[in-house]
Amino acid sequence: MNFSIGELSKQTGVKVPTIRYYEKEGLIDPPVRTEGNQRRYRETDRERLRFIRHSRDLGLPMPAIRDLIELSQHPDKPCHEADRIAADQLKSIRERIVHLKKLEVELARIATSCQGDHTVTQCNVLKAFGDHSQCLDNH
Amino acid sequence: MNFSIGELSKQTGVKVPTIRYYEKEGLIDPPVRTEGNQRRYRETDRERLRFIRHSRDLGLPMPAIRDLIELSQHPDKPCHEADRIAADQLKSIRERIVHLKKLEVELARIATSCQGDHTVTQCNVLKAFGDHSQCLDNH
DNA sequence: CTTGAAGCTCTAGTCGCTATAGGGATTAGA
DNA sequence: TCTAATCCCTATAGCGACTAGAGCTTCAAG
CATH class of the missing domain: 1.10.1660.10 (Multidrug-efflux Transporter Regulator; Chain: A; Domain 2)
Incomplete structure (x- = not known):
């Protein structure tokens, strides 16, 4: 109760x-x-x-949730804003996926670049972290 | 200079x-x-x-960068740790992609659930945000 | 020599919590 | 009824990686 x-x-x-x-x-x-x-x-x-x-x-940010709650207090209003918030969030998630996939490609290259026993001076991983020009994409 | x-x-x-x-x-x-x-x-x-x-x-966090810099001060050390940091970061990026893809599925469903003109009480988007049981995944 | 851009330090704010300190309230068992 | 264990209270500070602002000083071009 x-x-x-x-x-x-x-x-x-x-x-x-x-x-x-x-x-x-x-x-x-x-x-x-x-x-x-x-x-x-x-x-x-x-x-x-x-x-x-x-x-x-x-993944909704708090201001968006605040807006949704505000909206839900007005039962007779149209709900376009809820639609918009959901669509915006979907867009933002998709953008983040695209971005992370680019990073994944670069990191996969970097992480496999130094197979075997190397010392720091020879290390391709360290070189790759310092050298953006090796990357396919601009992140 | x-x-x-x-x-x-x-x-x-x-x-x-x-x-x-x-x-x-x-x-x-x-x-x-x-x-x-x-x-x-x-x-x-x-x-x-x-x-x-x-x-x-x-996407490397600052402590990882600190470790890499520390490492690069010791040219004759083996570079396994750099390999490990790169591999960890790749793993973390991949996990985030998996997570975001799940959110994408749910949000795509939610964002398209309320086509046409509805009022707040009828709004499927608002209902879906409140009701996790409609989801395919546990996020 | 003047002026305006660029530099300096220090503090506080961002987001969404989480942790801690130092106490008071509630509840289950003896 | 007492007590001990667990819960709850407020208030403050910290996280990560910056960013913004205030109030001042220095530099470089003309």
Whole structure:
């Protein structure tokens, strides 16, 4: 019915200090307190926190989550902005994949460039880290 | 022969405050100073900075770069550690790609789930952000 | 010799937490 | 009812790798 921050943490997988941090940042509402000043949460708080957690796991930055929460407070508004946020995040993830794949190519080359026993002066890995001109791409 | 921090910045693409930061962190040696206390660099400093820059561009964390620099001061040592650092970084990049690809799948689903004009209460995007059970993967 | 760009140090802010310190509250068992 | 173990509270500082700003000094071109 009504549970402590530790219980909420267990149920959502969000660590206790992180829950307090989200409250401070305004992502979740300050809950009621016991006489001894401890937080007590309800199901709606748990849903909100799961929403935040899942959005974070998907890589959304906190301002985007803030926007989504704001939006969800206005049931009759159109939801274009939610669409846009999802599309932006997808785009950003795809850009990061492209970037990382380029790095992967270079690093695979570098990591295999020094097979066998070498000393530092002969080391192709060290040379490659210092010499961007060996790279196929501009990172 | 001997140039200012701004010149070094132009030649390497590393911003002036970042150069000072690297010096503070011990990645580059403190250069000589003019009578008026301004830094003056040499070619070797430029090479060192290019090494750092390129390593950073490839995603190496600063402690790894520190290790590589340390290593390069000992020309006769074997270079296994450089190999290991490169291999570790390649592994880490590949793991990140795998992770991001999973996110891409989920986000592509979410971003296309709400075609047409909906209001917030009907919004599939908002629902999907709140509901991890719709996902194929555990992120 | 003047002027304006570039340099100097120091501090604080970024993001999303996480860790620690030093205390108070709650709860289960004896 | 007492006590011990566990939980919870606030506040502050730290992470990584910079970046921005304030307030001052030095340099180089004309």
